[in-house]
Amino acid sequence: MIDKNSKVLYDRAIKRLPGGVNSPVRAYRAVSRTPRFIEKAKGDRITDVDGNEMIDYICSWGPGILGHADPRVVQAVQAACEDGLTYGAPTEREVQMAELLAKLVPSMEVSRLVNSGTEATMSAIRVSRGFTGRDKIIKFRGCYHGHSDGLLVKAGSAALTTSVPDSAGVPADFTKNTLVAEYNDPASVEALFAANPGEIAAVIVEPVAANMGVVLPREGFLDFLREITKQQGALLIFDEVITGFRLALGGAQEYYHITPDLSTFGKIIGGGMPVGAYGGREEIMRFVSPDGPVYQAGTLSGNPVATAAGLATLQILEEDKGIYDRLQKKTKMLADAVRTAGKGRVVVNQIGSLMSIFFTDRPVEDYASATTADTRAYADYFGFLLDHGIYVAPSQFEAMFVSDSHTTEDIRQTIAVTEEFFAQ
Ligand code: KE4
Numbered sequence: 424m425i426d427k428n429s430k431v432l433y434d435r436a437i438k439r440l441p442g443g444v445n446s447p448v449r450a451y452r453a454v455s456r457t458p459r460f461i462e463k464a465k466g467d468r469i470t471d472v473d474g475n476e477m478i479d480y481i482c483s484w485g486p487g488i489l490g491h492a493d494p495r496v497v498q499a500v501q502a503a504c505e506d507g508l509t510y511g512a513p514t515e516r517e518v519q520m521a522e523l524l525a526k527l528v529p530s531m532e533v534s535r536l537v538n539s540g541t542e543a544t545m546s547a548i549r550v551s552r553g554f555t556g557r558d559k560i561i562k563f564r565g566c567y568h569g570h571s572d573g574l575l576v577k578a579g580s581a582a583l584t585t586s587v588p589d590s591a592g593v594p595a596d597f598t599k600n601t602l603v604a605e606y607n608d609p610a611s612v613e614a615l616f617a618a619n620p621g622e623i624a625a626v627i628v629e630p631v632a633a634n635m636g637v638v639l640p641r642e643g644f645l646d647f648l649r650e651i652t653k654q655q656g657a658l659l660i661f662d663e664v665i666t667g668f669r670l671a672l673g674g675a676q677e678y679y680h681i682t683p684d685l686s687t688f689g690k691i692i693g694g695g696m697p698v699g700a701y702g703g704r705e706e707i708m709r710f711v712s713p714d715g716p717v718y719q720a721g722t723l724s725g726n727p728v729a730t731a732a733g734l735a736t737l738q739i740l741e742e743d744k745g746i747y748d749r750l751q752k753k754t755k756m757l758a759d760a761v762r763t764a765g766k767g768r769v770v771v772n773q774i775g776s777l778m779s780i781f782f783t784d785r786p787v788e789d790y791a792s793a794t795t796a797d798t799r800a801y802a803d804y805f806g807f808l809l810d811h812g813i814y815v816a817p818s819q820f821e822a823m824f825v826s827d828s829h830t831t832e833d834i835r836q837t838i839a840v841t842e843e844f845f846a847q
Contacts, residue, residue: 424473424475424809424810424811424812425473425475426457426459426471426473426475427473428460428471428472428473429457429458429459429460429471429472429473430457432460432472433457433458433460436460443458444458448484448816448817448818448821449817451817453798453802453817453818453819454801454802454805454806454817454818455802456805456806456809456817458817459471459472459475459809459814460472462474463492464479464491464492465490465491465492466490466491466492466826466828467479467490467491467826467828467829467830467833468491469481469491469814475812476812477809477812477813477814478812478813478814478829478833478836478837479491479814479826480813480814480815480816480823480824480825480837481814481815481816481821481823481824482824482825482826483690483695484690484816484821484824485664485665485669485689485690485691485822485824486690486691486693486694486695487695487824487826488668488669488691488736488740488750488776488824488826488827489694489736489739489740489826489827489828490826490827490828490829491695491826491828493694493736493739493828495735495739496694496695496732496735496736496739498735499731499732499734499735500696500728500731500732500735502731503516503727503728503730503731504728506727507727508726508727508728509722509723509726509727509728510726510727511722513725514725514727514730516725516727516730516731516734517536517725517730519730519734520536520700520725520730520733520734520737521533521534521536521702523734523737523738523741524688524692524700524702524737527668527672527673527737527741528667528673528674528676528677528686529673529682530676530682530683530684530686530703530704531686531700531702531703532702532703532704532705532708533702533703533704533705533708533709534700534701534702534703534708535700535701535702535708535711535719535724536698536699536700536724536725536730537698537699537700537701537719537721537724538697538698538699538721538723538724538729539569539689539697539699540568540569540662540664540687540688540689540690540699541568541569541570541571541699542569542699542721543569543664543687543688543689543699543700543701544568544569544571544574544627544660544662544664544687544701545569545571545573545574546701546711546719547625547627547660547685547686547687547701547703548560548571548573548574548624548625548627548660549717549719550685550701550707550708550710550711550717550719551624551625551658551660551684551685551707552624552625553710553715553716553717554624554658554706554707554710554717555624555625555656555657555658556624557621557622557623557624557657558600558622558624559600559601559602559619559622559623559624560573560600560601560602560623560624560625560626560627561602561603561604561612561615561623561625561626561627561657562574562576562601562602562603562604562626562627562628563603563604563605563606563628563629563632563790564577564603564604564605564606564790565577565606565632565634565635565638565789565790565793566606566627566628566629566632566634566635566662567629567634568627568629568662568664568687569664570590572588572593572594572597572598573597573598573600573601574601574627575588575589575590575593575598576588576589576593576598576601576603577589577603602615602619602623604626605789605790605791606628606632606635606638606640606644606789606790607638607640607641607644607788607789608789609644609647609651612626612647612648612651613651616651616655616657621655621656623655623657624657624658625652625657625658625659625660625684625685626648626651626652626657626658626659626660627660627662628645628648628659628660628661628662629662629665629666630645630661630662630663630666630674630675630676630678630679630681631665631666631670631675631774631777633665633666633777633779633821633822634665634820634821634822635790635793635794635820636772636779636781636787636793636796636819636820636821636822637772637773637774637777637778637779637822638772638779638787638788638789638790638793639772639774639788640679641788645675645679645681646681649681649682649683652684658683658684658685658707659681659683659684659685660683660684660685660686660687661674661675661676661681661683661685661686661687662686662687663675663676663686663687663688664687664688664689664690664699665690665777665822666678666777667686667688667689667690667691667692668688668691668692668736668737668740669690669691669775669776669777669824670747670774670775670777671747671775672740672741672747674686674688678775683703684703684704684707685701685702685703685704685707686701686702686703687699687700687701688700688701691736691737691740692733692736692737693729693732693733693736694732694733694734694735694736694737695732695736696728696729696731696732696733697723697729698729698730698732698733743827746827747775749827750775750776750825750826750827751775751776753776753825753829753831753834754773754775754776754777754778754825755773756831756834756838757773757778757825757834757837757838758771758773758778760838760841760842761780761838761841764838764841764842764844764845764846765780765841765845766845767784768782768784768800768845769781769782769783770783770784770785770786770787772787776824776825776826777822777823777824778822778823778825779819779821779822779823780801780804780823781793781796781801781819782796782797782798782800782801782804782819783795783796783797793820796819796820798819801818801819802819804841804844805817807840807843807844807847808837808840808841808844811840811843812836812840813836813837813840
């Protein structure tokens with residue numbers, strides 16, 4: 424595997440872009456390699472500028488559930504482009520999107536399209552504050568909800584303290600209302616509610632955490648969050664940017680039979696184009712401008728080309744009754760084989776078409792256990808796979824994604840390369 428042209432492009436890129444990239448994880452800093460610059464992708468294969476074709480388990484961090492350049496989605500986008508790229512005015516397709524969202528995810532009685540997961544979570548938090556009249560929110564350490572100021576925080580010395588920003592440029596004032604609990608730890612949530620009675624507007628959670636690597640909710644954890652928020656007059660926000668339309672057609676809320684008050688979506692909902700969405704109970708969403716006092720807006724929100732890609736993708740998922748079963752089977756086959764090959768050196772968490780390989784010997788059930796993983800060992804695994812044509816996340820704390828276009832042969836190829844790695 425050569426990376427000559429990637430190196431040339433990277434040298435140019437770092438002159439004009441921070442880290443040479445438009446999103447930090449792409450810079451390969453956690454794995455100390457030159458990032459591969461991509462030329463094209465089709466199905467489960469991605470090809471870099473040096474002609475290296477690789478099996479792709481990043482799938483653009485989640486949108487690619489059908490596989491790259493699905494002809495049905497590409498055709499919908501091409502047709503939409505013929506009629507203009509953006510109008511800044513309502514279109515039928517946006518109504519179809521909102522109606523389909525409500526059908527596939529019944530809790531989404533009223534929704535609004537935005538352009539990213541960040542915008543979706545930022546807006547959901549704002550409307551939860553506007554609706555409850557409360558300022559504080561609870562998030563979980565290790566969960567990521569995009570880069571809006573108030574959500575770029577992690578706990579201070581204990582989950583009970585208010586949080587300190589973990590990004591420069593975020594004034595402490597912007598995060599003082601963001602409280603941080605421990606994922607899978609009900610007591611840490613109870614303590615925050617007890618310490619802030621009547622002040623917490625919402626709890627926002629990734630129903631399956633996928634930004635500390637994949638960490639599953641313990642039995643009853645999500646039910647607990649649903650219960651305590653109801654009791655405390657706070658809203659439950661499911662951040663389904665990753666789990667939405669991935670764990671099931673109705674997302675994690677269908678998979679776990681929990682109805683949140685608000686949900687956020689991204690990635691798959693745009694079918695590869697920039698689309699996010701937030702929404703939920705009608706009485707809450709009627710607070711959003713121009714119906715209500717919570718302002719939120721966007722020039723390209725619901726634009727005809729992005730909604731064409733999103734609608735085509737959701738319609739394909741809705742019509743294909745076997746896709747989620749196929750995704751689960753293929754991903755489980757890979758996860759089981761990696762567990763066997765790793766012989767106690769790795770823990771693999773897998774659910775549906777999401778999985779993570781942690782280089783640790785203990786169960787990974789929360790942020791603390793996830794961070795026991797040996798990130799150097801992960802970096803070695805990453806480099807070995809990359810050199811053997813397998814393209815996985817350049818960070819231990821991301822997810823692997825399997826698409827409907829991943830063939831059994833390619834899964835077997837991935838297993839063989841993994842077995843070779845562990846046999847060294
Ligand atoms: P975007 O603004 O990147 O569309 O979505 C933010 C977001 C919100 N909620 C969850 C659960 C998310 O996982 C994300 C974004 N995920 C990352 C991958 N861990 C996107 C990749 C990147 O940052 O480049």
